[in-house]
Amino acid sequence: MATHRDGNLAERTDDTSLELTAPPSRPRPHLYVASADKTDDDSMLGQFIPIHYHYQMLTQEPRIGGFEEAIGELVKPGMKVVELGAGTGVMSFFAARAGAAKVWAVERIPHVAKAARRFLAKNGVGDRVEVVNEDAMDFLPPEPVDVVICEMLHTALVREKQLAVIASFKERYLAKFGGPLPRFIPEACVLAVQPVMTDFDFHGYEASVPMFVDGSGNGRVQKLAVPALYAVFEYSQEYPTHFAVDHSATIETTGTLNALRFITKNLLAILEEEQRSIDWDMHDLVVPLATPLQVSAGDVVRIRFRYDAGDSLLALAESIDGDDE
Template identity: 50%
Template sequence: MNDLTAGKPQPSEQTLLTHPDFELGQYIPFVYHFHMLADEARMGAFQKAIAATVRSHHVVLELGGGTGVLSYFSAQSAARVICVERNPELVQAARRFLSVNTNGARVQVVQADAFDYLPPCPVDVVICEMLHVGMLREKQLQMIQSFKARYLAQFGLPLPRFIPEAYFQAVQPVQQSFDFHGYVAPGPCFQDPATPQPRTRELGAPVLYHAGSYEDVIALDCSWTGQLVMAQAGHFNALRIITKSVLAVLVQEQRTIDWTNQYLVVPLVQPTEVAPNELVTVGFRYQAGDPIAALQPRLIRP
């Protein structure tokens, strides 16, 4: 038996491997958390957004705390932080790391499924970083949607402030090289947004396909059909998916603190040659939290 499944009907060892709680995204291996800790853009943006949002009287709740780093950032200003994590290996690690970090004692690490958990009192700020490009794999949108419904039923308004506050998702037509030392393998590729991508030719500007604010009703359906304008000729064989989160809106300073997930490039089902100024209609269907394979962009012929 594993604590991940404590209190629930126990699957056999065979079915455990295919249990949805163990799919990549729901379960993120411990070593992978160190890539996230080493991701300067992610860490810097969250640290700044938390420092700009959290005040000394605040109670902060983090959903999906991992190694506890965002709770640690919060503890530098907050009165109290509750860090909820489901994976027992990470719960242990977070407790260990927090015990040797400044103000770590202000963080209470709770082992629980955040889909069930409610804090014992109203909270001022909720942090949730279950963000994956395209809102695929991880359950960020479902988590906030579920939390809001349960929180309102228990405590009523006002809702806490959310970090992130909002998200924007865009698609960009690209010509992608899937040639790896002469071996052609069209498949999904991740890209660092801050690094030049020699395998990618941008054929047109990104177009928004899905967006939302966490304080509003959250749309889980990310399906889209729309037109992309080609800025140059090329072999249109893939879509680049761009997901940007607004971590904090600083109204007085008239700016936002943003973070962009790694880009995802997915091959088109039927590539096509395109000309400058050509309008190409593309469509795909998926729900937030679906596996990457659910995103299969297709050309829609007139």
């Protein structure tokens, strides 16, 4: 990455840009297969979420509250629903509570599926929610459904397999039942990236680790330019599974560009009649750059990165690249 300002490159050195370049021959992990060396690949993480991580998810208010409202709006009495990646079954419970006649709740991890079965029964909807202990990549309901809920989401759509799982479901569903497709919750997704200056100091210890921060940046992140959209899509339509970004950002605030902030907004339900959407803004992912860059207002910074949905965070970080415009 390098900058230019009014055509003056005097204080820029080529060294700065080259430090950020990923090895060009690094093999790209396949969309649904982790690298052979699992010790250095975090892409499996989102696919194995044991029961002791679900407390965090159950108490993440913007997430659970958003899904509760979206499911309450879109699931009508008598509807048939599928949930892919059901975890504790809480979203399936919301669907049953909204009046769904039947919900198939698909969870791959046996002990989580067993817990979901127990919780759903305890919450009085065990007769209408069937927990299926299967891989969502293979599951199809026995009959057409009205709504599909899927929350295998991670900021920037790395790690978890939301896009692969829904694409596979759509293809197999259409082959078996024909159209129309069910309505998806979430309905759409917006991805953006922003150059930032981040404080990586921890009690006097400098460690530029990837961070998950809220919209305020947890007091550590200063925005240097406006966010740039790099993907906007609806789950009911064809969507990209590979993101290749080459963006020129105009710096608005002088500082040290030492990280990129990845922003992910999930439109859980788009309510046309009410002219509003129910959204879940995920925590932002702040990815440190290998070599920080001094930038001034007016500089133009070229940002390049590329990754597949479901890739490891490491693959995204290593793909960040740039050079003079």
